[in-house]
Amino acid sequence: SQELEQSPQSLIVQEGKNLTINCTSSKTLYGLYWYKQKYGEGLIFLMMLQKGGEEKSHEKITAKLDEKKQQSSLHITASQPSHAGIYLCGAVSGNTPLVFGKGTRLSVIA
Amino acid sequence: DAGVTQSPTHLIKTRGQQVTLRCSPKSGHDTVSWYQQALGQGPQFIFQYYEEEERQRGNFPDRFSGHQFPNYSSELNVNALLLGDSALYLCASSLRLGYGSPLHFGNGTRLTVT
Numbered sequence: 062s063q064e065l066e067q068s069p070q071s072l073i074v075q076e077g078k079n080l081t082i083n084c085t086s087s088k089t090l091y092g093l094y095w096y097k098q099k100y101g102e103g104l105i106f107l108m109m110l111q112k113g114g115e116e117k118s119h120e121k122i123t124a125k126l127d128e129k130k131q132q133s134s135l136h137i138t139a140s141q142p143s144h145a146g147i148y149l150c151g152a153v154s155g156n157t158p159l160v161f162g163k164g165t166r167l168s169v170i171a
Numbered sequence: 172d173a174g175v176t177q178s179p180t181h182l183i184k185t186r187g188q189q190v191t192l193r194c195s196p197k198s199g200h201d202t203v204s205w206y207q208q209a210l211g212q213g214p215q216f217i218f219q220y221y222e223e224e225e226r227q228r229g230n231f232p233d234r235f236s237g238h239q240f241p242n243y244s245s246e247l248n249v250n251a252l253l254l255g256d257s258a259l260y261l262c263a264s265s266l267r268l269g270y271g272s273p274l275h276f277g278n279g280t281r282l283t284v285t
Contacts, residue, residue, distance in 0.1 A: 065213075092271050103175070103261060103278040104214070111271060149213055151274075158204065158227050159263075159274055161213035 063088045063154045065162035073168045074140050082135045082165045084150035090130045094151040094159065104149065107135075137167075145169045173198060175277035177262050183283045184252050192247040192280045196264030202226075203245040204274060205237060206261040214261055220245055221267050249282075257284045 064087040074080050084093070092111050096104040108117045110126035110133060117124050121138045137144055147164040176195045184190050196203050202221045206214035216229035220239035239245045243264075249256055259281050263274035 094273055096276075101259065101279075101281065104263075104274075104276040106273045106275065109271070109273055153271070158216045158219055158229065160216065163211075163213045 063152060063157065063160050065150055065152055065160060067148075067150060067162035067165050069165060070163070071166040071168075073170060076141060076169055076171050077139055080137050080140055080167070082148050082167075084133045084135070084152075084162055086131045086152055088131070088154050090126065090133070090152050091155060092153040093124075093126050093130075093133045094153075095124050095133070095135050096149045096151060096161075098147040098149060098164070100147070107148075140167075140169045142169050142171070175262055175264050175275050177260075177277035177280050179280060180278070181281045181283075183285060185285055186252055186254060188252050189248065189250045190252060190282060192249075192260050192262075192282070194245045194247070194262030194264075194277060196243050196245070196262075197275045200264035200266050200275070201243050202265045202267045203239055203243065204263045204265070205245070205247045206263065207231070208259040208261055208279070210258070217247070252284045254284050257282060 066085045095107040098104045108124045113128045113130045115126045123136045126133045149164045151159045151161045178193045204219040205217040208214040218228040223239045234250045236248045259279045261279045263276045
């Protein structure tokens, strides 16, 4: 079965700083999804990547899927307190259901 | 346009009891998936319903069962509750034919088993 490893597990950054979260898959990724979760709440869809080398941006968040389609990164530029939360990568492989990594907990301090 | 709604938001049950959680999918969606999220972990897939049938199932015991109704809403039932069943239960909806389309999640039901 597919496994996703996220790094780091947690991150504390100062407001205004850039940061990167990584997601590595044990298998080729056919669809990679990034979600954000506020503590104890539901998941909010951020971006979906399907093609090797694909890059998407939304506001100050950029996600990339590497050429070999086994790793993705999420980059936040000039972090703000509103970026705080848990970032989860999810993946599908063929007809499998969406599986998730354990998440990266982000704190942004003033 | 209402998103995915789940009820109740919080629930406290005793070991051995049974619980039913409910989910209404986003308008236009026909597929419902259920996930269990333990504290500090990522969501774990329980099962998926489409056309009122269970289509896929994760590694969960038969104590976990579900149902989908003609209006696409769904229920998750858990029998003989264990302390380890305490978790956030998330419902997600999607469009079956929209392969690759993202799942839309509700805010979850927080289940505490004492």
